[in-house]
Amino acid sequence: MLAPLQFLVFLVSLALVARFLLTGEGEGAATLSILVKTMVLYLIMVTGAIWEKVVFGRYLFAPAFFWEDVFSMLVLALHSAWVVMLLAGIGTVAQQMAVALAAYAAYVVNAAQFVWKLRLARLDAAAGALP
Secondary structure, eight states: OHHHHHHHHHHHHHHHHHHHHHHSOOHHHHHHHHHHHHHHHHHHHHHHHHHHHHHHSOSSOOGGGHHHHHHHHHHHHHHHHHHHHHHHTOSOHHHHHHHHHHHHHHHHHHHHHHHHHHHHHHHHHHHHHOO
C-alpha cells in the first residue's frame, strides 16, 4: 500500500522539482513535495524494517534483501542530506534540488531492485506450481 503511494508522491514531486529547475517557479511547492516524499520514505523504511523482522527475523540486511537494504540506506542518506541542507540553509536552492534529484535517482534504482525481486519470486512461485 505504501509503495504505490510513495511512487505517486515521487512522480508529483519530480514534476514540481523539474518545473522549478526549468522555470524558477514553484520553489515552495517543490520544497514541500520533497519534504512529503522524504516523510513517506521514512515511514516506508520503518514499516519495511518491521516486515523484514517478522518475515526474516532481522530488521534490516536479511540475506534475502541484503543488497536492496544496502541501497535503501543510500536512498535514505540522500533524502536526509537534503533535509539537513534545507534546515541548515546549506547551499543554494538549486543545489538542494540537485541533491533531491540524486536521492530520487537512487530511489528509482532501489524501487527497480524491489520490483525485480518481486518478479523473480512470482516466477519461482509459478514454476513451483507447474506439474
